[in-house]
Amino acid sequence: MSIPKTMDTLKAILANLGIPEESLHQDTLLRDNLQLDSVETVQISLELKRRLGVNVRLETRRDITLAEVCNLVEAAMSASH
Amino acid sequence: MSLYYSLGKLQKETWMDSISEKLPSIFNIAAYFLESNLAQGRSEKVAFYYQDSTYTYAQLNSFVRRTARLLSDLGLARENRIAILLSDTPESVFAFWGAIFLGAVPVPINTACTIDDIHYILQDSRAKVLVTNQEWQEKLAPIHSQFLRKILLKDGEQPFLSLLTQQTDEQLPYAETSGDEPAFWLYTSGSTGKPKGVIHNHQSMVVCAELYGKAKLGLHQNDITYSVAKIPFAYGLGNSLYMPIAVGAATILSDANNAFDIIADIDRYRPTILFGIPSIYASILSVHEIAPLNTSSLRLCLSAAEQLPKTIWYKWRDTYGIEIYEGIGTTELLHIFLSNAEGECRPGSSGRPLSGYDVRVVDEKGFPVPAGEIGDLEVSGESLMLGYWNRLRETRQALYGNAMRTGDKYLCDADGYFWFMGRKDDFFKVNGMWVSPFEVEDVLLQHEGVLDAAVVPECDRGEQLTEIIAYVSLKPGFDQSPDLEEKIRQLARTRLPHFKVPKKINFLETLPRTPTGKIHRKSLLKTH
Numbered sequence: 001m002s003i004p005k006t007m008d009t010l011k012a013i014l015a016n017l018g019i020p021e022e023s024l025h026q027d028t029l030l031r032d033n034l035q036l037d038s039v040e041t042v043q044i045s046l047e048l049k050r051r052l053g054v055n056v057r058l059e060t061r062r063d064i065t066l067a068e069v070c071n072l073v074e075a076a077m078s079a080s081h
Numbered sequence: 082m083s084l085y086y087s088l089g090k091l092q093k094e095t096w097m098d099s100i101s102e103k104l105p106s107i108f109n110i111a112a113y114f115l116e117s118n119l120a121q122g123r124s125e126k127v128a129f130y131y132q133d134s135t136y137t138y139a140q141l142n143s144f145v146r147r148t149a150r151l152l153s154d155l156g157l158a159r160e161n162r163i164a165i166l167l168s169d170t171p172e173s174v175f176a177f178w179g180a181i182f183l184g185a186v187p188v189p190i191n192t193a194c195t196i197d198d199i200h201y202i203l204q205d206s207r208a209k210v211l212v213t214n215q216e217w218q219e220k221l222a223p224i225h226s227q228f229l230r231k232i233l234l235k236d237g238e239q240p241f242l243s244l245l246t247q248q249t250d251e252q253l254p255y256a257e258t259s260g261d262e263p264a265f266w267l268y269t270s271g272s273t274g275k276p277k278g279v280i281h282n283h284q285s286m287v288v289c290a291e292l293y294g295k296a297k298l299g300l301h302q303n304d305i306t307y308s309v310a311k312i313p314f315a316y317g318l319g320n321s322l323y324m325p326i327a328v329g330a331a332t333i334l335s336d337a338n339n340a341f342d343i344i345a346d347i348d349r350y351r352p353t354i355l356f357g358i359p360s361i362y363a364s365i366l367s368v369h370e371i372a373p374l375n376t377s378s379l380r381l382c383l384s385a386a387e388q389l390p391k392t393i394w395y396k397w398r399d400t401y402g403i404e405i406y407e408g409i410g411t412t413e414l415l416h417i418f419l420s421n422a423e424g425e426c427r428p429g430s431s432g433r434p435l436s437g438y439d440v441r442v443v444d445e446k447g448f449p450v451p452a453g454e455i456g457d458l459e460v461s462g463e464s465l466m467l468g469y470w471n472r473l474r475e476t477r478q479a480l481y482g483n484a485m486r487t488g489d490k491y492l493c494d495a496d497g498y499f500w501f502m503g504r505k506d507d508f509f510k511v512n513g514m515w516v517s518p519f520e521v522e523d524v525l526l527q528h529e530g531v532l533d534a535a536v537v538p539e540c541d542r543g544e545q546l547t548e549i550i551a552y553v554s555l556k557p558g559f560d561q562s563p564d565l566e567e568k569i570r571q572l573a574r575t576r577l578p579h580f581k582v583p584k585k586i587n588f589l590e591t592l593p594r595t596p597t598g599k600i601h602r603k604s605l606l607k608t609h
Contacts, residue, residue: 018570019571019574036579037578039364040579041338041339042340042364042367042368045341046368049370055371055372056371057344058339060338060339060341061337061342
């Protein structure tokens with residue numbers, strides 16, 4: 001899957017969590033910008049598993065951007081192939 | 082004479098009768114714990130792990146004494162309050178014990194509190210010193226407390242730790258406090274919406290460490306504890322601060338936030354005891370395929386703070402081969418008083434009373450009800466609080482002699498197991514934290530389309546974790562739609578901590594109300 005498609009999936013997951021689409025950009029930070037809590041970061045990870053079949057551990061000690069999440073997804077995909 | 086040696090005889094006796102009666106007239110719990118460990122040759126033993134650092138009991142002792150001296154130099158006197166607003170860090174540990182050593186009264190503040198609540202707590206507690214970090218200082222600015230004299234920061238130009246390093250190691254005598262006097266406060270949710278300061282004395286921590294830590298869990302010096310609940314929660318305070326130190330064990334101070342962080346921590350530090358809460362057990366199970374938990378170091382998994390659904394208990398045992406021992410405690414009694422135990426777990430129950438606590442289910446007049454009947458939970462034990470700060474009416478309503486009614490509805494079965502049946506008030510717990518339906522309803526009512534709102538907890542008869550469900554009726558001109566539901570939830574997300582945002586919003590023509598005009602929440606729970 002290409003990065004843009006991964007980003008679309010990620011944005012869809014975040015929209016389902018009740019986050020307005022207009023606040024989602026490549027450099028949006030999960031914690032500082034979206035204020036995601038502990039339950040929500042785990043939900044994203046579970047949804048990525050469900051929709052894309054990838055294992056991505058979204059730890060919270062370092063805040064990451066949507067683009068970085070996509071990179072993690074891509075890395076996990078290529079590792080599993 | 083050292084405090085530890087004055088208590089030497091007491092160490093060998095059983096604590097079953099009365100712990101408080103065996104304490105000497107001069108008793109400082111910080112000095113007692115520190116001296117006990119040093120006297121038993123644990124100077125070089127690890128007291129806690131924090132990120133890449135370890136702190137031994139000798140270092141803990143030194144830093145606590147330095148903290149006491151620093152606070153004393155700053156003018157903090159006996160009985161003065163000192164607020165601690167930090168995640169679980171070495172600084173929060175030193176500030177807590179250093180204040181008690183000095184005879185001052187630490188007030189740990191939960192970092193999940195709202196800014197308004199933190200301002201309220203600083204005012205209400207009349208804290209003279211605040212220990213925090215730059216981020217919180219900026220968020221709170223300006224602080225309008227006429228009582229606050231000094232803010233100590235963990236970071237910035239003069240970090241708290243560097244101030245401690247500059248202090249001499251010269252021995253500062255501990256304050257000659259009594260076991261009966263206030264040692265620390267913890268704030269808990271109040272029914273009026275404002276947090277209440279729960280006052281505990283010096284003996285409370287010894288009582289809980291003996292009755293739960295040692296007697297029930299068999300805590301020993303080789304244990305390493307890991308607590309999901311943070312220090313400002315009564316459950317976390319025991320798990321990370323005073324129970325390990327009471328036996329010379331180690332603890333892990335963690336800034337973990339979600340299940341992945343916790344899984345990584347457990348793999349890294351290899352704790353023997355996991356003090357969890359139901360939502361975290363559920364979350365760790367949910368990511369099992371993505372990040373399986375390494376349980377090889379764990380000898381005990383405990384749960385408290387809210388009811389653990391049976392389904393999670395069984396799933397945890399089937400997945401990891403470990404039973405979770407569930408218990409219940411309250412801030413007012415400081416820690417667990419009902420607990421399940423090895424070989425005698427009843428999943429879905431809160432277990433049986435710990436030795437040293439008298440737990441009953443009573444009717445409105447205070448008479449015990451027969452087994453199998455629902456009544457009010459009443460608990461007496463020596464770790465009971467002195468009272469709520471500056472809340473006489475609520476203190477009087479809570480305390481009955483040496484007992485307290487917790488506000489929980491319970492039944493006790495014929496085998497002596499206690500089963501949670503709900504609350505007397507409308508409060509409920511999500512993620513182990515109290516939620517007032519009024520607070521959530523107030524926010525929903527701020528949406529232009531919402532006429533009336535009611536919020537209830539749903540847990541599928543105890544089978545699932547509690548979720549917040551809202552019922553709203555709309556103003557004329559507004560029609561129900563998934564889009565409107567989403568807009569209302571988005572508003573709630575901007576004004577409430579995320580765990581308080583309703584998972585689902587149901588639309589009704591009108592909300593059921595009692596004859597006195599109050600929302601009839603029970604009928605919403607039954608019919609929908």
